[in-house]
Amino acid sequence: MRRGSGSGPAWWLQVLSPFLLLLFHGALADQIRYSIPEELAKNSIVGNLARDLGLSVQNLPTRKLRVSAEKDYFTVNPESGDLLVGDRIDREQVCGKQPQCVLEFDIVAEKPLNIFHVAVILQDVNDNAPLFKQSEVDLNIGESTRPGKAFPLDPALDLDAGSNSLQKYYLTDNEYFEVTEKETPDGRKYPELILKRFLDREEHNFHQLVLTAVDGGDPPRSGTTQIRIQVTDINDNPPMFSQDVFSVTLREDVPPGFSVLQVTATDQDEGVNAEITYAFHNVDEQVERIFNLDKRTGEITTKDNLDFETAKSYTLNVEAKDPGDLASHCSIQVKILDENDCVPEVIVTSVFTPLPEDSPLGTVIALIKTRDRDSGENGDVYCHVLGNEGFVLKSSSKNYYKLVTDRTLDREAIPEYNVTIVAADRGKPPLSSNVIITLHISDVNDNAPVFHQASYLVHVAENNPPGTSIAQVSASDPDLGSNGLISYSIIASDLEPRALSSFVSVNQDSGVVFAQRAFDHEQLRSFQLTLQARDHGSPTLSANVSMRVLVGDRNDNAPRVLYPTLEPDGSALFDMVPRAAEPGYLVTKVVAVDADSGHNAWLSYHVLQASDPGLFSLGLRTGEVRTARALGDRDSARQRLLVAVRDGGQPPLSATATLHLIFADSLQEVLPDLSDDPLPSDPQSELQFYLVVALALISVLFLLSVILAIALRLRHSSRSAAWGCFQPGLSSNLATGVLPNYNEGTLPYSYNVCIASQSAKTEFNFLNVTPEVAPQDLLCGDDSWVPGTLGDTDVPFVSDSISKQAPPNTDWRFSQAQRPGTSGSQNGDETGTWPNNQFDTEMLQAMILASASEAADGSSTLGGGAGTMGLSARYGPQFTLQHVPDYRQNVYIPGSNATLTNAAGKRDGKAPAGGNGNKKKSGKKEKK
Numbered sequence: 001m002r003r004g005s006g007s008g009p010a011w012w013l014q015v016l017s018p019f020l021l022l023l024f025h026g027a028l029a030d031q032i033r034y035s036i037p038e039e040l041a042k043n044s045i046v047g048n049l050a051r052d053l054g055l056s057v058q059n060l061p062t063r064k065l066r067v068s069a070e071k072d073y074f075t076v077n078p079e080s081g082d083l084l085v086g087d088r089i090d091r092e093q094v095c096g097k098q099p100q101c102v103l104e105f106d107i108v109a110e111k112p113l114n115i116f117h118v119a120v121i122l123q124d125v126n127d128n129a130p131l132f133k134q135s136e137v138d139l140n141i142g143e144s145t146r147p148g149k150a151f152p153l154d155p156a157l158d159l160d161a162g163s164n165s166l167q168k169y170y171l172t173d174n175e176y177f178e179v180t181e182k183e184t185p186d187g188r189k190y191p192e193l194i195l196k197r198f199l200d201r202e203e204h205n206f207h208q209l210v211l212t213a214v215d216g217g218d219p220p221r222s223g224t225t226q227i228r229i230q231v232t233d234i235n236d237n238p239p240m241f242s243q244d245v246f247s248v249t250l251r252e253d254v255p256p257g258f259s260v261l262q263v264t265a266t267d268q269d270e271g272v273n274a275e276i277t278y279a280f281h282n283v284d285e286q287v288e289r290i291f292n293l294d295k296r297t298g299e300i301t302t303k304d305n306l307d308f309e310t311a312k313s314y315t316l317n318v319e320a321k322d323p324g325d326l327a328s329h330c331s332i333q334v335k336i337l338d339e340n341d342c343v344p345e346v347i348v349t350s351v352f353t354p355l356p357e358d359s360p361l362g363t364v365i366a367l368i369k370t371r372d373r374d375s376g377e378n379g380d381v382y383c384h385v386l387g388n389e390g391f392v393l394k395s396s397s398k399n400y401y402k403l404v405t406d407r408t409l410d411r412e413a414i415p416e417y418n419v420t421i422v423a424a425d426r427g428k429p430p431l432s433s434n435v436i437i438t439l440h441i442s443d444v445n446d447n448a449p450v451f452h453q454a455s456y457l458v459h460v461a462e463n464n465p466p467g468t469s470i471a472q473v474s475a476s477d478p479d480l481g482s483n484g485l486i487s488y489s490i491i492a493s494d495l496e497p498r499a500l501s502s503f504v505s506v507n508q509d510s511g512v513v514f515a516q517r518a519f520d521h522e523q524l525r526s527f528q529l530t531l532q533a534r535d536h537g538s539p540t541l542s543a544n545v546s547m548r549v550l551v552g553d554r555n556d557n558a559p560r561v562l563y564p565t566l567e568p569d570g571s572a573l574f575d576m577v578p579r580a581a582e583p584g585y586l587v588t589k590v591v592a593v594d595a596d597s598g599h600n601a602w603l604s605y606h607v608l609q610a611s612d613p614g615l616f617s618l619g620l621r622t623g624e625v626r627t628a629r630a631l632g633d634r635d636s637a638r639q640r641l642l643v644a645v646r647d648g649g650q651p652p653l654s655a656t657a658t659l660h661l662i663f664a665d666s667l668q669e670v671l672p673d674l675s676d677d678p679l680p681s682d683p684q685s686e687l688q689f690y691l692v693v694a695l696a697l698i699s700v701l702f703l704l705s706v707i708l709a710i711a712l713r714l715r716h717s718s719r720s721a722a723w724g725c726f727q728p729g730l731s732s733n734l735a736t737g738v739l740p741n742y743n744e745g746t747l748p749y750s751y752n753v754c755i756a757s758q759s760a761k762t763e764f765n766f767l768n769v770t771p772e773v774a775p776q777d778l779l780c781g782d783d784s785w786v787p788g789t790l791g792d793t794d795v796p797f798v799s800d801s802i803s804k805q806a807p808p809n810t811d812w813r814f815s816q817a818q819r820p821g822t823s824g825s826q827n828g829d830e831t832g833t834w835p836n837n838q839f840d841t842e843m844l845q846a847m848i849l850a851s852a853s854e855a856a857d858g859s860s861t862l863g864g865g866a867g868t869m870g871l872s873a874r875y876g877p878q879f880t881l882q883h884v885p886d887y888r889q890n891v892y893i894p895g896s897n898a899t900l901t902n903a904a905g906k907r908d909g910k911a912p913a914g915g916n917g918n919k920k921k922s923g924k925k926e927k928k
Helices: 009-027 049-053 057-063 091-095 285-290 497-503 667-673 683-717 730-736 841-856 903-908
Strands: 031-037 045-048 066-068 074-076 082-085 101-109 114-123 136-142 150-152 166-171 177-183 189-195 206-215 222-232 245-251 259-262 277-280 291-293 299-302 313-321 327-337 345-351 364-371 381-385 391-395 400-405 416-425 432-442 455-461 469-472 486-493 504-506 512-515 526-535 542-552 560-563 573-577 586-589 591-593 604-610 616-618 624-627 638-646 654-663 919-921
Touching (some): 031 045, 031 049, 045 049, 049 082, 049 101, 074 101, 091 114, 166 177, 166 189, 277 291, 285 291, 285 313, 291 313, 345 416, 364 381, 364 416, 364 432, 381 391, 469 542, 486 497, 486 504, 497 504, 560 654, 586 654, 604 616, 616 638
Parallel strands (some): 031 114, 136 222, 245 327, 455 542, 573 654
Antiparallel strands (some): 045 082, 066 101, 101 114, 150 189, 177 189, 206 222, 259 299, 277 313, 291 299, 313 327, 345 364, 381 416, 416 432, 469 512, 486 526, 504 512, 560 591, 573 919, 586 624, 604 638, 616 624, 638 654
16 A cells, blocks of 8 residues: 655555554455555556465466456456556546545456455545636625625535545635635535625725635645625615425436426515526536526426436535525435336356367356346346256355256257346346357267168169269268268178179268179179268267169060070971861960060060961960961961060060961871971962962872772672771781781871880870770881771771761860969960069970971880870970979960870760871971
């Protein structure tokens, strides 16, 4: 504490200030007090705050002492802990004329958080001289004024307080006037001019005096004003107030223009001397700013709003004066009542943001201070958190609060909080204010990546270009920065680990899955992948998802015809059709497969070229060739069909097959007509063919007529009732076990005919005469042909049995349930199925070649046991059902592997026609 030089009461007051502070310190143990003179230079030391607070100098950097105040009057040295003056302080500006000027503020220390209350007393310095409001004062005093009359003067104003304030008035020496000091009820001193003797206007009509005001400083300061007195004529009755002091109580919320009081003075004079004017007398500028006085009526009204926090009371001095300058004075004491007109203030002193989302409960977020300028209950403030968003306020000390967390934080749910702190007083009605604290939550890697789909199903068409993007997986991570940065990889697959990289890859940044090669649906239809999404946090978190890739089919395989096909030597097979075939008779079937699947393998069959377009019909989906009408006399026995097989792809692919069909009732009719020459395709060649056939038919009819005539003649001359269809002596030869060489007949070629010796029934016959064969061995002879089948040994041959040929036995055909594939269940309709499996082409070709070779070989036997191959390739054991694979495509080979029986003979005694649908080679090597 500093003190000035010299002596006097001010010096002693400064000396006693520390002792007074010690006395106050005992009363206010929770507050540290200092005393300094005003107007100290910036950074002047007030005191060692660290020592007074009991803090170690070494801990000052961590404690972070700082001043929490509205104005930066003081600062703290962070190294030494000294409390320093922040800027030059003017006591008169801070406290006005208050007798004691105390600056209170708070010191905040962190780690741990503590708050200390400090008060600094500002000592007054005599830095202001007394000043009069007017440099000159004019008075009119009548000559009849009696001595002792007092004339109040405006006081001098001194901004200093205590001993440095105004202390004394002095008047220049004269014989008529003297000055005295008076005090107002509020303790203010003002001068009064006292008349010592009667004035004589005729002797001195004008007096000029100097009034000096002196303060109590050391050295003292002073101010002066000129008093000019004009001696006037007599006016012996001054105005008089009803009372000297008035008391008024006002609420601070009264509006401007509110009537406070109306003062009235009376004058016993008459006329002009009785006209009274009112004015404020000896009041400060604040009174004149707030109150207004009507000089004619004496009514006092408010000019501005009142404020209890600025001034709790006012003293208004009113002067009533008549034209003769006779005046009287009264005092009005105005008391201000407090109203709840000050809103509580919320001051945020510290905010700790951003806050990690894994912060524990009770973490301090901010330090908050409240203040209300009202008094009593109007200034009693309490705080709370609006909405209670997981934060609470805890009272720290006096008017300080700590804002702490009350629940766990999750940045992904709420990345930012706007916490509203509400402060309200206890006035009626209460007033409140709020402040919003924005709290940012920092990220922690607490969320694993999540794929947008539970699994992925990808469709890729085959023959894709290598490097094509086939899919994209996407995962999201709500974390920020590297915690939410995701990379993708393939971690598992049902493919070979070494082959995986050659099939697919994934971009680790975008999640795009690329095909590293062209896929083939026929080789690989699907495969499974497991992909992983991993973030870059610490520690890293990951998630897996499965992806199934389905390789779709493209129409990249043309249909493949399995039947009919060419033999290895280039020869083609033919199908034989009975001449008596009814419309709808199943001739043969075109069998084709397609390596594709789905619609691309849905085959349709179309006739491209036909010798007689109206003779046959072709199943659109089944490939079955049926007779559309009965064979006419003018129709050619040889027919050729060119069939196209198309799939359902876009664009469609196709293949062709050529069918050679021959109408004949027996193989003997077919063999002479076989040739290597292709069927004529032009109408002229067909006409020639028809002429040749007609000529051949005429020749055959002629020959038959001759044979019939011979047969009739032989019938009349025969001694036997029945001789069968053999030559005379045949039965004896059979009895001896010798078969004659029968080279003369309707067939131009000889065949090896084998008859079973143990079987009860024949497997295949050209003509069946009797229903059963005797259970005895039958002989096989080379170059012999038997135009029938032996019956029981004790049953003679019936000549009527060869008069006509029985209709074809239907037992050899596949029933609808026996046909392999799906055509067996279609009942001949035109609907198809979706083929999926391939047919064994080599096996089918081998069966066809074996059957054809056996039919042409002389070692072939008839009736050689169940399953023995006959003259047609369709009746061999190779075509039993166990040799036909189970395909979804219509796979049907005309003919049957069922054992032909004499069912027809048993039924009506007629032998079934042989050669139904038999197949033969059309090459020249078939001829002998």
